[in-house]
Amino acid sequence: MIRFDLGRFLLVFMASVLVFLGEVQAQKSPLIMKHADSLAVARKRGSLLLQGRVHFIHDSVNVRTQRATWNKDGEVVACEGGFQFTHPSGWIDAKQGVYQKKKGIASATGDVHAGDSAKTYYATGEYVEYDKEHEILTMPEKPVLYYYDKKDTVRNGKQEVQVDTVTVVAKRIVYNKKETFAEGKGDASITHKDVSIKADEMTYDRKIDYARGVGNVVITHDSVTVYADRINYNKKDDFAEAFNNVKVTQEDMVVTCDTGYFDRKNNWMSMKGNPKCELKNYNLTGDSIFLTLDSSGKSLKSALVIRNAHGLQQEDAKRNSPGSVTEAFGDTLYAQFDGNKIERLYVNLNARGFFYEKDLDNYRNNMNGDRLDMYFENGKMHHAIVSGKAQSTYYYVKKDRSVSGRNEAAGDTIYIKFDPRKNAVKTLRMLGGSTTPSSGRYVDMEKENRNKKNLTESAPKADIADKPVDVVGTAKSKTLKAATQSLLKAKRPQEASQEKKK
Template identity: 25%
Template sequence: MKTIFLQLIFLLFCSGFVSAQTPESNGKIIKLLHSNFTDVNEYEVPGAKIATGNVQIQHDSMYIYCNKAYLFEKDNYVKLFGNVKIIQDDTLQMTSKYAEYNGVDKIAYASGNVVMTSPDSSLKSEKVYYDRNTGIAYYNDHATITNKENTLKSKSGKYYSRELKYEFRTEVVITNPETIIKSNHLDYYEDSGHAYLFGPSTIDNKENHIYTENGFYDTRLNEGKMIQNSFILYDNKRIEADEMYYDEKISYAKGINNVKITDTINNTIATSHFAEVFRANDSVYMTKKPLIEYYTEKDTSYFHAKNIQIVGPDKQRIIKGYPDARMYRTPDMSGKSDSLHYDQKIGLLQLIGKPVVFNGESQLTGDLIHLINNVTTEKLDSLKVLNNAFVIQKDTLGTGYNQAKGINMYGKFIDDEIRQIDLVQNAEMIYYLYDDGVLQGIDKGICSKIVLELEEKKITTATRMINPEGTTYPPEEFPENARKLAGFNWRGDERIYTVDELFTDEELKHDNTAEEEVKENKKINEQPMEIQEKTLNFKRKGKAPNVIKNRDE
């Protein structure tokens, strides 16, 4: 008897437990709230309740409206026909010609002119699936999304209703009045308008074309960050770098590590490991091993300094370099100074502050050195050395130095080779005289003007003009301590023979740093970019929830 009683108690407990877990008590049953007509036709639709006219259905916090519905109560499943409208939590709405909904799995399927709307966007497609468990809608038959001023199109994608995020795959296009974005892999946050691109992607607006394989773009503010194989094209200029930042509002771009700016109009290639471009001001600032390569048909000039700035419109560019400015011009001209200033319009290069120029075996120094290009032929035309002008050339057959100095110096180039040097005012010279390779004498003198003539960049004659005074000494009668003019300073160890020699050891360290950072970021850049703080912390203004619950509203 006691055993039977315990069994009854157990059965009652179990039945109570089962009763407590029914879908109805947990709100999981699909409920028919209203319809104009209700019917059951086992022949036409076995197992279904047929509801027709102004149909209203509820499942949890989701409301459904349509013209006709087949409700399979046993399976907790419904098919919906005509003017279907599904509203989820007052914030998500989906309309279509036809839909199905499974109350057990909480998955909806809609087809035929499907429109899904959220507080900030609407999605249109022929077929859409929506999983209420995850809050994810997905499609694979092309869709068009409208979000504020943005129109987005893709072949397939997902919408994360909880994160307000679209995940697009295959043939993605975003258009707005300012920009067109194309990619095959793009995540878009509808509240902030932030887009994350992965794989070959382009961003085009009125004045720029941007390419990247991993990047972020704010469609509202027109600014972005790119970290993989990225470049920007504008006005026949190309900017590329390992990491790039872009702000269209202020016409600004920044590059970090392995920066390269190619300017086909002005025949320049600029490289560094840090650069800022201010397009509206026609300005570029570069540091961390900057190098400007200015090329013509016959030769190329290179400019380097710790900091370089390029300003001015096309064909009127100004290049400024400071401090520790250096230049090298193929095949064998180089120079150094505290700073340099190049004016493209007039072809003038100024070396300022302790300048020195080497041309062939000649060393030129003074307080200020000007090198003037012919802007038509783009060949060297002339030079000026102002104040304390001094030219030195090693005696190629001996150990001495040919020297000449004056207040100012003027030189003339023919076919990019210096052919004549004039030293004026208080001119002095020491010149080694040879005959058949044998030193015959050393000429020392003063005058108001000295003219040096050169062939193959070597001094061949030295002529004193205007009140000349001088003596030619036998070599053995000319003491060593008298063979250098006052102010003599041979700086041959500063001569630059190749482009690589333009850089100090300190500047070369930037290459090592960039290489280490590239290696460190390689694996990171092979994955889609991490979500930026500005996306995670974006605060919506004036959130407008969807409060439609009645079909007629």
């Protein structure tokens, strides 16, 4: 059952009535000229020209200037010798200004400065229009808006006031002081400490510390830059959401995706929608990618790729050593980095990988199994472990870069150790299990090639006369008739003598 609190209702109702009556009274109360050094009748009918320490009062509004034209009928004061406008919640200062009492609007032009009495915001520009009733500032020319957040902090045992500043810049800014909400259009930007957000259009809600950007959005934070079509930024949590054509750059790292989430407080990024992570020598792709950065937020610490995972590492050629390529595929891929150099990589579920040297890309060394673990030193592969129905194929390369043979191995687990200097397999060890017994064989490819060559050379050569001649149509029938006649002429002598007796 809902209880009706009559006393509370009456209190709220009376407060609303008083506010309404106050606004009505403000509209009815006159605009009073409190002081002017001189007064003269202007050429315009119903207007007075005032000069020298001119001061007008309208309720709690004060207008001061050195030269003004006062339209008494329209209750408009146009100030030319400076413009100082003060009201209970703030002030405006400019070279020129107009106050329209009936509309409750003050407009200022030329080197405009505005702020509030509590010093929570400060604005500059070339033109400002202030709606007194709704407490809205409209700034269409070179506006800059500063937000100030004051926080009490203790430093060295002493209590201090720390001021946190947010700066909004755009071609046009509308600031709603009641709602502490700002809207910027045209080359808009918001800056807070080391975070800068730029976009075609931006909004900032000071109550919840939330910024939104639309169109050609760029976020810069330390060494990280984020590009997107649309972005949301939570200033309090230092958390950003980016949508459509997302691109993240940080030193040697470039990440692209459709949707990205960035937690700068905890140093992680999450991407989905065709995500791709590129470093100097590494590429990662999959359905989604989760990256963590080190405590400084400047280097990649780890990467997790979920579904359709693919990892690629490339080493450029150096001196007499050819470049190499290592690739891994699987359902899930996890990689650890140190200083943006890979240390460890594992692939889980349907894992397969291969590596080869760029001048021998037709000879790819394979590693397949349920799981594949690769370990690196200084960015080069040190050893690998293939587990669960493991299979491997490795090619032996001689100094002259010819391939002498291949090793095929299978087992429950295969351990492969590499020589990073030679970029070759050093040792290979197999362990069998109940389901997959260990097996291995070496294929002498040089011997295979020799046998193939000898077989080709010893094969008989076909005589051209022995080759069948294909005949078609009438030519074929004529050839058959001629052949029959030749056979009849070549009958044995006995058959010919018997025909004569007959």
